[in-house]
Amino acid sequence: MTRTIASAKLDIAPSSVYYIPDFITHAEEQTLIDKVLTAPKPKWVHLKNRRLQNWGGIVSDRGMIGEPLPIWLSYLFPRFREARVFEGIDAFHQDPNHCLVNEYLAGQGIMPHKDGPAYLPTVSTVTLSSHCVLEFYKYPEDKEQEERDSTTEETRTQEPEFSLLVQPRSLLVLKEDVYKKYMHGIREITEDDLRTGNILNLPEAMPQGIEETPVLKRGTRISLTFRIVQKTLSAKKLFLRR
Numbered sequence: 283m284t285r286t287i288a289s290a291k292l293d294i295a296p297s298s299v300y301y302i303p304d305f306i307t308h309a310e311e312q313t314l315i316d317k318v319l320t321a322p323k324p325k326w327v328h329l330k331n332r333r334l335q336n337w338g339g340i341v342s343d344r345g346m347i348g349e350p351l352p353i354w355l356s357y358l359f360p361r362f363r364e365a366r367v368f369e370g371i372d373a374f375h376q377d378p379n380h381c382l383v384n385e386y387l388a389g390q391g392i393m394p395h396k397d398g399p400a401y402l403p404t405v406s407t408v409t410l411s412s413h414c415v416l417e418f419y420k421y422p423e424d425k426e427q428e429e430r431d432s433t434t435e436e437t438r439t440q441e442p443e444f445s446l447l448v449q450p451r452s453l454l455v456l457k458e459d460v461y462k463k464y465m466h467g468i469r470e471i472t473e474d475d476l477r478t479g480n481i482l483n484l485p486e487a488m489p490q491g492i493e494e495t496p497v498l499k500r501g502t503r504i505s506l507t508f509r510i511v512q513k514t515l516s517a518k519k520l521f522l523r524r
């Protein structure tokens with residue numbers, strides 16, 4: 283039986299964080315890794331500090347021209363439903379319609395950012411292959427836009443307000459406050475010292491304690507980030523409009 287996210291809510295502020303260890307099995311993890319790594323070459327977008335695959339459609343300001351997620355990704359939908367990940371967030375979507383696959387080699391990461399208004403405020407991330415520490419920075423609501431834009435640069439040198447350790451096969455769900463009021467990022471380092479960074483879910487992610495292994499070496503991590511893009515356009519409609 284899959285646990286519901288309600289039973290996996292972290293008892294922390296902001297309270298909209300849910301963490302389920304071993305959400306998928308080792309065998310499922312391996313299948314997903316194989317599918318990611320055997321995707322057609324042009325599917326990969328290479329960035330400076332990670333590479334990614336975009337599934338479900340390209341998200342733009344005008345909306346997303348949606349295409350169904352491949353079966354190896356929609357395979358997880360019943361699991362998300364059982365865990366009630368996307369339940370009640372929108373009358374029109376029961377399942378996610380978009381998935382970003384990110385691959386980070388050890389030492390790679392992602393700058394602190396917000397995911398923005400194109401998505402509904404529920405992000406569901408399945409982690410494969412290696413752990414990582416996701417860091418959170420308060421978003422400066424009171425600053426002018428210009429200052430906010432420079433914040434991502436500043437936050438790189440700041441200490442995060444809190445962090446989360448995400449282990450292979452886990453599910454991390456971020457909703458509401460933590461989605462809207464915080465930026466998240468992954469530092470470009472090759473190992474994580476679990477004694478620093480104010481990691482709030484250590485009891486859940488390291489139930490054996492951190493005395494024996496206070497420092498975790500990173501391997502290559504693949505993350506599957508499922509979201510709902512609210513505004514979708516059908517390719518047919520776009521074509522007829524011309």
Ligand SMILES: O=C(O)CCC(=O)C(=O)O
Nearest residue numbers: 382384392397407505507
């Ligand atoms: O890899 C992750 O867990 C985070 C990815 C992320 O923040 C994003 O794609 O917006």
Ligand SMILES: [Fe+2]
Nearest residue numbers: 395396397466
């Ligand atoms: Fe993000």
